[in-house]
Amino acid sequence: MHVITPLLLAFLLLLLLPSTEMKKPGKGRGLRGARHKLRRDRVRSAGRHSRSGFPKLVPQNCSELTDSGEFFVDCQERRLTSIPISNTWSQKPKHLLLAQNRIKVLRDGAFIGYESLISLDLQQNQISLVADGAFVGLTQLTTLLLQHNRLATLSEEALISMPNLRYLRLYDNPWNCVCLMDSLIRTVQVPSNRNLGNHARCAEPVRLKNRKLKHVDPELLCKEPDPVSDPKDKETDPTQPIEPSSIRGKQDATTLCHTYIFPQIRMDCSNRGLTEVPTNIPEDVVHIDLSHNLIRHLKARDFQGARSLRILNLSNNKMEDIDTGSLNGLLHLRELDLSDNSLQFIHYGVLEDLYFLSQLKLGGNPWVCDYSIHYMVYWIHLHPGVRHAGLLCHSPPQHTGESVEEYVHSYNRACPKDRQHNRIDQEETDPELWNTPMEVQGELEEELEPSHLRQPQKYQIFRLS
Ligand SMILES: *[C@@H]1O[C@H](CO)[C@@H](O)[C@H](O)[C@H]1NC(C)=O
Numbered sequence: 359m360h361v362i363t364p365l366l367l368a369f370l371l372l373l374l375l376p377s378t379e380m381k382k383p384g385k386g387r388g389l390r391g392a393r394h395k396l397r398r399d400r401v402r403s404a405g406r407h408s409r410s411g412f413p414k415l416v417p418q419n420c421s422e423l424t425d426s427g428e429f430f431v432d433c434q435e436r437r438l439t440s441i442p443i444s445n446t447w448s449q450k451p452k453h454l455l456l457a458q459n460r461i462k463v464l465r466d467g468a469f470i471g472y473e474s475l476i477s478l479d480l481q482q483n484q485i486s487l488v489a490d491g492a493f494v495g496l497t498q499l500t501t502l503l504l505q506h507n508r509l510a511t512l513s514e515e516a517l518i519s520m521p522n523l524r525y526l527r528l529y530d531n532p533w534n535c536v537c538l539m540d541s542l543i544r545t546v547q548v549p550s551n552r553n554l555g556n557h558a559r560c561a562e563p564v565r566l567k568n569r570k571l572k573h574v575d576p577e578l579l580c581k582e583p584d585p586v587s588d589p590k591d592k593e594t595d596p597t598q599p600i601e602p603s604s605i606r607g608k609q610d611a612t613t614l615c616h617t618y619i620f621p622q623i624r625m626d627c628s629n630r631g632l633t634e635v636p637t638n639i640p641e642d643v644v645h646i647d648l649s650h651n652l653i654r655h656l657k658a659r660d661f662q663g664a665r666s667l668r669i670l671n672l673s674n675n676k677m678e679d680i681d682t683g684s685l686n687g688l689l690h691l692r693e694l695d696l697s698d699n700s701l702q703f704i705h706y707g708v709l710e711d712l713y714f715l716s717q718l719k720l721g722g723n724p725w726v727c728d729y730s731i732h733y734m735v736y737w738i739h740l741h742p743g744v745r746h747a748g749l750l751c752h753s754p755p756q757h758t759g760e761s762v763e764e765y766v767h768s769y770n771r772a773c774p775k776d777r778q779h780n781r782i783d784q785e786e787t788d789p790e791l792w793n794t795p796m797e798v799q800g801e802l803e804e805e806l807e808p809s810h811l812r813q814p815q816k817y818q819i820f821r822l823s
């Protein structure tokens with residue numbers, strides 16, 4: 359009984375909370391509508407429960423998943439035209455994925471019953487209207503994805519019901535930057551709201567086309583527009599500042615790629631015809647797929663700021679060259695896929711920051727088995743925990759098809775010691791170290807490891823004070 363009572367209480371509180379919230383004065387028209395909706399919904403669900411107990415309907419064919427202890431409802435790509443009813447699920451979802459459906463309108467109270475949501479993904483729908491009370495009750499929501507929709511306006515009032523909102527994605531919507539948008543634009547420009555509305559741009563009016571919402575001067579929005587016939591308007595009007603014309607040429611990750619939040623933040627930038635790594639990869643992205651593009655060259659700082667990255671897929675590009683420093687800062691990277699490119703070797707130092715790498719895919723590259731490939735093998739030996747695949751000599755002909763490691767080993771066996779010691783780059787890739795893993799281990803400890811990183815000696819004297 360004393361288990362059930364608090365549960366019941368909590369349930370009642372949950373039901374009561376939104377309605378008391380809405381009774382607070384001054385919250386606008388939309389909320390009254392939401393209250394009616396709430397009442398309707400409650401009546402409806404009560405009716406259903408009394409008829410058939412707790413039916414476990416999953417009418418929309420969505421799937422329920424638990425990842426890292428958090429309950430997700432995945433309704434992506436289900437041709438939905440409305441928000442599924444909340445009491446359909448076996449638990450209260452923390453994350454609701456509704457991307458790639460056919461939702462057109464978010465009505466008042468659309469998410470009643472979803473008060474436990476932390477994230478809501480509505481990207482890639484056809485939403486053109488969001489009622490002021492659409493998000494009522496979502497007091498815990500931190501992430502709202504509305505990119506790739508058809509929104510021209512959104513009132514700031516719609517955001518008021520989400521006091522914890524920290525990430526709001528609005529880009530790729532045809533924003534009409536007129537007076538109606540004044541309060542939203544002011545909100546996204548508040549310095550502490552640095553993750554609200556990034557990269558969203560005005561589509562209209564013409565004088566503000568392509569301006570970022572973050573950069574529109576809100577003072578200008580509610581001014582009477584200049585008469586259309588004013589000929590000076592086009593050229594000298596100070597309200598028509600030209601944004602850098604590089605918009606098209608610049609490859610900006612947040613507009614070019616699709617971002618998903620399940621089960622972690624993932625950016626799909628594959629098949630976008632990219633010739634370089636796009637800029638502005640958000641720092642919370644965990645997985646980025648850049649495969650099937652035309653990237654030839656990784657440059658220093660290409661992934662600067664992408665510090666959460668764990669999976670980086672660069673397969674099926676045209677990569678010939680990876681600058682030292684281009685993978686700097688990827689301290690948490692686990693998987694790196696470089697397969698199916700045009701790589702012949704990897705520069706010394708390129709892999710140095712990848713402390714936690716566990717998988718490295720290298721197949722389908724024309725690896726050249728000469729001295730420049732030694733770094734690759736050197737690095738692999740130093741990182742025995744990394745599973746790697748595909749490191750085969752492509753040329754010269756006498757080594758074609760041979761494993762690169764085998765090539766380096768046979769090179770070392772064939773190459774007399776004193777000759778090796780004459781080489782200038784000797785220290786970096788001492789071939790002497792490749793005879794057997796055991797020797798490698800022993801010699802590395804002696805010669806390569808800074809003394810403070812060496813294994814403790816067998817006998818040590820501790821001074822007990
Ligand atoms: C429901 O999901 C199953 C499995 O994913 C699929 O085979 C089936 O076609 C789906 N049905 C509908 C109506 O979408």
Ligand SMILES: *[C@@H]1O[C@H](CO)[C@@H](O)[C@H](O)[C@H]1NC(C)=O
Binds near residue numbers: 649669673674694
């Ligand atoms: C990278 O993308 C390719 C092609 O889409 C895929 O086959 C491969 O499994 C991906 N690699 C990783 C590590 O996810």
